[in-house]
Amino acid sequence: MPLSLPSQAADKRPVLFDSHCHLDLPELLPDLELHLASAKAVGVDDFLVPAVQSSAWLPLLALKQRYGFYIALGVHPWWASESEREALSQLEALAALPEVSAIGEIGLDFALDEHSFALQRQCFEAQLQLAGKLKKPVILHHRKSHNELVQVIKHQQFSQGGILHAFSGSFQQGKAFIDMGFKLGIGGTITYERAEKTRKAVKQFPLEALVLETDSPSMPLNGFQGQINTPAQLPLVLTELAELRGEDPLQIAKALWNTTAQLLNKIA
Ligand SMILES: [Zn+2]
Numbered sequence: 001m002p003l004s005l006p007s008q009a010a011d012k013r014p015v016l017f018d019s020h021c022h023l024d025l026p027e028l029l030p031d032l033e034l035h036l037a038s039a040k041a042v043g044v045d046d047f048l049v050p051a052v053q054s055s056a057w058l059p060l061l062a063l064k065q066r067y068g069f070y071i072a073l074g075v076h077p078w079w080a081s082e083s084e085r086e087a088l089s090q091l092e093a094l095a096a097l098p099e100v101s102a103i104g105e106i107g108l109d110f111a112l113d114e115h116s117f118a119l120q121r122q123c124f125e126a127q128l129q130l131a132g133k134l135k136k137p138v139i140l141h142h143r144k145s146h147n148e149l150v151q152v153i154k155h156q157q158f159s160q161g162g163i164l165h166a167f168s169g170s171f172q173q174g175k176a177f178i179d180m181g182f183k184l185g186i187g188g189t190i191t192y193e194r195a196e197k198t199r200k201a202v203k204q205f206p207l208e209a210l211v212l213e214t215d216s217p218s219m220p221l222n223g224f225q226g227q228i229n230t231p232a233q234l235p236l237v238l239t240e241l242a243e244l245r246g247e248d249p250l251q252i253a254k255a256l257w258n259t260t261a262q263l264l265n266k267i268a
Pocket residue numbers: 020022050105165215
């Protein structure tokens with residue numbers, strides 16, 4: 001076989017950035033090297049791994065040293081508690097390290113019990129403030145909380161942007177975040193016909209406002225329900241996005257990779 005063939009084929013294959021995958025969670029960590037290799041074999045070359053709680057911060061820094069992927073440190077709203085709020089005092093020094101690309105995963109989840117809302121808000125507001133101080137972007141979790149997130153971001157005059165992860169919602173809801181300098185994380189949601197509003201919205205957003213993600217091990221794609229999601233599934237999200245938008249997958253991949261890399265390389 002002529003030597004030029006493999007490199008030509010490689011040039012035509014989209015190179016993808018999984019902007020949200022929890023490779024440090026117990027579902028994925030034991031086979032981490034296998035998951036990285038399977039992802040790379042299908043063109044998924046870069047990864048952002050966001051922490052979900054304080055006990056993950058130091059292990060994630062160690063994993064970053066070893067494997068070189070991007071990381072974000074923070075407390076996810078599902079883990080918001082009195083002790084996690086207290087742990088935030090240690091976040092400032094760690095998150096200031098150049099190895100840490102963003103503050104995350106942070107946000108508000110109003111599908112949880114109402115009793116958790118006050119602590120969720122305290123944790124979110126403190127971490128958003130920290131990101132502003134460190135001039136780093138944030139990785140945002142949302143569920144039934146679009147309006148409240150917008151309110152807090154505006155109130156704090158937070159201007160570092162970030163990613164609204166696992167975007168689902170209307171064009172207007174997405175646009176509110178784009179107008180504040182955020183990118184929308186596009187994942188498995190768009191593979192479900194029932195996500196009509198979201199599928200319609202992703203056709204209308206400017207390409208430079210979008211990034212790709214799997215949210216592994218969560219959010220399996222349509223047809224893979226009940227299975228553990230992995231970054232190797234990301235090309236299927238790209239295919240769906242390209243079909244919805246009627247655009248060339250290679251061009252989309254290139255634009256979205258650039259957007260993600262630019263956002264995460266913005267270091268204070
Ligand atoms: Zn997540």
